[in-house]
Amino acid sequence: xxxxxxxxxxxxxxxxxxxxxxxxxxxxxxxxxxxxxxxxxxxxxxxxxxxxxxxxxxxxxxxxxxxxxxxxxxxx
Numbered sequence: 035x036x037x038x039x040x041x042x043x044x045x046x047x048x049x050x051x052x053x054x055x056x057x058x059x060x061x062x063x064x065x066x067x068x069x070x071x072x073x074x075x076x077x078x079x080x081x082x083x084x085x086x087x088x089x090x091x092x093x094x095x096x097x098x099x100x101x102x103x104x105x106x107x108x109x110x
Contacts, residue, residue: 042076045069046084047105053091 048058049069059066073092077084084101085092094102 036080038076038079042072043105043108045072046076046101047109049073049085049092050094050102050105053093055092 045058045062048061049055052058052061055066055069055073059069062069073084080101082098082101083095084098086095087093
């Protein structure tokens with residue numbers, strides 16, 4: 035079983051809500067490259083593509099829906 039940190043959950047959620055790395059970085063008050071690196075590291079840790087990259091937007095992938103459902107429930 036792979037574990038992710040609360041920070042990774044927070045970043046994934048910010049990207050889900052904002053749709054871009056820059057938007058997520060602005061909402062969290064950090065740098066865009068830091069967000070990008072953390073998303074990449076998280077995807078490697080989980081061995082799962084969390085987002086599809088489309089024309090500069092990060093769209094949640096179908097394969098990661100279970101992860102997103104768990105994150106949504108944490109924030110409810």
